[in-house]
Amino acid sequence: MAHVTIDFYELLKKGGNLLQYRINNRIKNSLNQMSIIDFTSTKTNPLTNKLDQIQNYSEQLSNYINLPTKTDLANATQLIIQSEEKIDNLDDQLYELTNMMREVKQLIEQLSFSPSDDYSLQLSNKMTEQEQRISTLQYELSQAKQQLELQKDEISHSTFPNQAI
Missing domain, CATH: 1.10.287 (Helix Hairpins)
Structure with a gap:
């Protein structure tokens, strides 16, 4: 019988690379859906408008309290x-x-x-x-x-x- 040695670290490295590849593919596939892209594009504009309004209000408030x-x-x-x-x-x-x-x-x-x-x-x-x-x-x-x-x-x-x- 031949004695076979298993390199634990090499096996762990290969398994980690395979797992990383599969996780990255799953993330890419889930993000490439048109429904997610449409949802984020419709929600981004109102959020930026709200942020601009908040900034304007804070500047107006700062003017009133002289900051x-x-x-x-x-x-x-x-x-x-x-x-x-x-x-x-x-x-x-x-x-x-x-x-x-x-x-x-x-x-x-x-x-x-x-x-x-x-x-x-x-x-x-x-x-x-x-x-x-x-x-x-x-x-x-x-x-x-x-x-x-x-x-x-x-x-x-x-x-x-x-x-x-």
């Missing part, structure tokens, strides 16, 4: 992002202006023939004033940018338990 809705928070976040972009653009423009002012100042210094020249001294003073204004504007822009970041963080971390999804 921001998801839409309000999304709009506020979008405005903050747009403001940040505008501040970045202004910052870039100020940087370019600063460089241009330095170049003009260097040209004025090169054109001035003597240090006592009244016109070149006035121009230098004006340029210095403009540079100070620009640096003040750059500082204010950086402060505004930090404020916007703080507000964006506050909005993104705020949660309201009564919000509609």
Whole structure:
């Protein structure tokens, strides 16, 4: 007599694959019935309408009790992002202006023939004033940018338990 060994794990694996195949086929066959498809399509539209109504009611209720809705928070976040972009653009423009002012100042210094020249001294003073204004504007822009970041963080971390999804 020959000694036959049975690999239990291999047998279990083959049986599991066969069972999975049969269950998947049964699920596919039951879901492919037209009656189920018709039923789900007829029930889906009223449910989505009800969900939209619930969301509208929750937004109206939030307006009455002065709570921001998801839409309000999304709009506020979008405005903050747009403001940040505008501040970045202004910052870039100020940087370019600063460089241009330095170049003009260097040209004025090169054109001035003597240090006592009244016109070149006035121009230098004006340029210095403009540079100070620009640096003040750059500082204010950086402060505004930090404020916007703080507000964006506050909005993104705020949660309201009564919000509609």
